[in-house]
Amino acid sequence: MNTPAAQDSPEAADREAGTLLAEAEKLYYTRPAQTLHLADQALALSAALPLATLAAARRVRGLGLSFLGRHAEALDELQAARGLVPSGELQLECQVLRALAIACDEAGVLDAALEWGSRSAEIARTLGDPVQLAGTLLSIGVVLSKGGDPEAGLVQYREALALYERAGDAARSVHVLNNMGINCKNLGRHEEALQHLRQAIEIDAGQPEPAGGCVIARLNMVEPLLALARRDEARAALAEVVPRAQAAGYPNAECFALVLQGELQAADGDDAGACESLERAVRIALERGSRQHVARAHKALWALHKKAGRFEAALAQHEAFHQAERAQFNEDSDRKLRALQVQYDVARARHDAAMARLESARLAEQTRTDPLTGVANRRQLDERLRDEYARAARHGHALAVAMIDIDDFKRINDRHGHAAGDAVLREVATLLRAHCRDIDLVARYGGEEFCVVFVEASANDALRACEAMRAAVEAHDWSAVAPELQRVTLSTGLAEREEADGRQALVAAADARLYEAKRSGKNRVVPGAQPAA
Ligand SMILES: Nc1nc2c(ncn2[C@@H]2O[C@H](COP(=O)(O)OP(=O)(O)OP(=O)(O)O)[C@@H](O)[C@H]2O)c(=O)[nH]1
Numbered sequence: 001m002n003t004p005a006a007q008d009s010p011e012a013a014d015r016e017a018g019t020l021l022a023e024a025e026k027l028y029y030t031r032p033a034q035t036l037h038l039a040d041q042a043l044a045l046s047a048a049l050p051l052a053t054l055a056a057a058r059r060v061r062g063l064g065l066s067f068l069g070r071h072a073e074a075l076d077e078l079q080a081a082r083g084l085v086p087s088g089e090l091q092l093e094c095q096v097l098r099a100l101a102i103a104c105d106e107a108g109v110l111d112a113a114l115e116w117g118s119r120s121a122e123i124a125r126t127l128g129d130p131v132q133l134a135g136t137l138l139s140i141g142v143v144l145s146k147g148g149d150p151e152a153g154l155v156q157y158r159e160a161l162a163l164y165e166r167a168g169d170a171a172r173s174v175h176v177l178n179n180m181g182i183n184c185k186n187l188g189r190h191e192e193a194l195q196h197l198r199q200a201i202e203i204d205a206g207q208p209e210p211a212g213g214c215v216i217a218r219l220n221m222v223e224p225l226l227a228l229a230r231r232d233e234a235r236a237a238l239a240e241v242v243p244r245a246q247a248a249g250y251p252n253a254e255c256f257a258l259v260l261q262g263e264l265q266a267a268d269g270d271d272a273g274a275c276e277s278l279e280r281a282v283r284i285a286l287e288r289g290s291r292q293h294v295a296r297a298h299k300a301l302w303a304l305h306k307k308a309g310r311f312e313a314a315l316a317q318h319e320a321f322h323q324a325e326r327a328q329f330n331e332d333s334d335r336k337l338r339a340l341q342v343q344y345d346v347a348r349a350r351h352d353a354a355m356a357r358l359e360s361a362r363l364a365e366q367t368r369t370d371p372l373t374g375v376a377n378r379r380q381l382d383e384r385l386r387d388e389y390a391r392a393a394r395h396g397h398a399l400a401v402a403m404i405d406i407d408d409f410k411r412i413n414d415r416h417g418h419a420a421g422d423a424v425l426r427e428v429a430t431l432l433r434a435h436c437r438d439i440d441l442v443a444r445y446g447g448e449e450f451c452v453v454f455v456e457a458s459a460n461d462a463l464r465a466c467e468a469m470r471a472a473v474e475a476h477d478w479s480a481v482a483p484e485l486q487r488v489t490l491s492t493g494l495a496e497r498e499e500a501d502g503r504q505a506l507v508a509a510a511d512a513r514l515y516e517a518k519r520s521g522k523n524r525v526v527p528g529a530q531p532a533a
Pocket residue numbers: 372405406407408409410411413417418419420421422425446447448518
């Protein structure tokens with residue numbers, strides 16, 4: 001719906017679209033449906049939005065679709081955005097490529113995510129835009145880590161961190177440091193992991209409004225601390241994490257913290273406390289739909305019950321552990337299947353689009369060619385002649401037109417049959433084409449009449465070509481068309497641009513000379529007024 005501002009002027013619509021898109025961009029991660037709605041609103045503001053704004057709107061729309069889980073649509077939308085980016089708008093191109101990387105990552109198509117991410121990073125480097133580059137490197141790092149290469153992920157994170165630090169972006173620095181800590185933990189480099197996570201906590205604490213970053217950092221410190229046998233510190237970190245995760249509303253973090261707490265209590269010999277923590281973890285996981293750590297909780301509970309001789313409870317936990325593992329496995333395979341489905345959908349959409357393009361090219365061709373002979377039809381002739389005439393008049397170029405008619409064609413039809421007549425038309429069209437240049441146009445004018453437009457050709461050149469056509473048709477062996485058909489001849493009238501006022505007059509002049517050629521005995525070319533010798 002057009003707002004009053006948008007109706008005022010295209011500039012006002014563009015400005016308003018910019019405001020809506022800036023708002024939409026902030027929400028794609030948390031409220032993708034709202035992002036989609038705002039992008040649609042921006043697109044509806046005016047039919048005359050600049051290309052760059054259209055590209056930006058479709059980019060944001062694609063991100064919204066991606067986080068709504070509509071992966072194939074998202075990738076299509078982002079490809080469309082890419083096609084709309086005006087050349088030279090590198091900043092926008094960089095953003096669209098990064099959005100493609102993010103959407104591919106969401107869809108689980110990690111290799112494509114890496115490809116788009118690298119291309120986006122390349123442009124960001126050319127632009128010398130540190131924040132844009134850092135964002136792209138962070139996305140690449142996440143993809144590499146997810147793809148099972150935490151070491152390569154770390155390389156990207158390090159560069160992103162340096163850029164964010166230089167730009168003074170504390171919130172994003174905390175985010176990168178957390179990711180670095182997790183990667184080091186997964187690589188077994190516990191000291192290094194603790195160093196990154198501590199730094200994240202420090203930066204976060206220095207913020208006017210500390211975010212949840214420290215919860216994640218503290219939580220991720222526990223395992224490295226345990227691995228380094230620093231139990232007291234692990235215990236202290238956990239004691240802080242559980243209430244903070246609860247307060248921040250991070251069920252995954254709370255659940256994981258309780259699992260770690262349970263394991264720690266079990267190792268300390270506090271079996272009752274351990275059971276309590278682990279059961280709480282399972283409850284939260286079930287209540288809040290956060291299943292990530294539930295199998296680990298059941299496993300620890302199973303061991304505790306078995307140790308205490310509560311075999312029935314141990315059996316139940318054992319069963320629950322396997323169920324949770326199966327669910328996780330199914331979820332993973334579902335995700336992989338979905339990624340394959342997305343890849344298939346995207347490939348099919350591309351194939352369909354290519355087929356549609358081919359079909360429309362075929363239809364366009366069909367409306368421009370004569371189906372019997374394959375040469376141009378009247379419509380194409382009219383268009384080409386209009387363009388060539390205007391061009392020749394503008395530049396003072398020569399242009400000639402020949403009207404060509406098959407002599408006594410009615411008799412050919414009558415004696416040899418309509419099919420033979422058709423074959424003669426096809427053969428004549430082929431011979432005409434063979435005796436002119438690619439830039440000239442041979443068209444079927446109607447019935448047994450053809451028209452040839454000789455582009456940038458003098459009257460003499462055109463006359464030579466028409467003579468060659470006439471001679472070729474006369475000398476042609478027609479026995480393959482009809483055994484009794486001995487001879488086919490052409491009558492031709494020729495006119496050049498300079499003697500006619502307008503393209504219709506040019507065709508009329510050639511037609512008048514064709515009539516003259518017929519009257520004066522056929523099988524001849526009647527040239528323009530006075531061709532040079
Ligand atoms: N086989 C076939 N015949 C066609 C086609 N289009 C037109 N004709 C025939 O072409 C013939 C043209 O005959 P006329 O106009 O009398 O001309 P003509 O016999 O060539 O005589 P001149 O022009 O004086 O040499 C007619 O019999 C039409 O039916 C076509 O697509 N296929």
